[in-house]
Amino acid sequence: MLDTDNESSRDLNVWISIADLFAGLLLIMIIGLVAALHGRNSEEIKISDELGKAMTQAASLTKKMQEKLNAIRPGLTSQTPHSETEVVIPAGALFKKLKYDDYLRDPAKNQLLTDIRSAVKQTIDEAGDERKFFRIVIEGHTDSDPIGEKNATEAIPTNWELSSRRATGVLRFFEEGGLNAKEYNIVALGLADTDQVGPNTTDDEKSLNRRIVIRVEPIIEKMRMAASDRK
16 A cells, blocks of 8 residues: 555656646746747837938938928929928929920920939938938829820830839939939839829819929838947
8 A cells, every 4th residue: 555655656746747847848938938029029119219210310311402402493392292201393394295304405404403413412412421321212203194095105105104214314314413323322213193192183283293202211221230230
């Protein structure tokens, strides 16, 4: 009877030891999980803070760009819902209807685009070494009126091609004046009528939608890599 009791006691002790081991492992896993989640949340908060600061810096650069341009060309930029964070140039100031390279032949339009380029370059150069963390985005926008068969050409069959030609044309003009696209992180894209600032009912409303937008954006990945290198 005593041997049986001793065996039962040994079995119980074994199971208690195994239970303690599993409890210990579970506790370690829970502590590790909590630590990992805490670290991830801290990292997410840090990234969120960095993004907020970067967006503020980008908006500040865009505002400086607007101020420089308005000093040279008062009243040029359009007022849109996003005009505080982007420079908006009415397409009519740079291009004739359904055209995309008028500044190559029109001295007045050429000078206007030269002034725009100067304001952009001065602003970004003043940012110094920090400019490598920002991107200049040039967007071409049209109204919703289709080009139609009568006006369509092989080069410009739709508003997509028209908006793209206008945006890339501005980029090339910038490059010719010392704003190298690679060095200054410049990109251009045509958005046709996918991002309207208002209705397309009247001619005045349509003219607001036909525009070139220039905006400064932070390059988050470059900022994150630089922050990681400083650790």
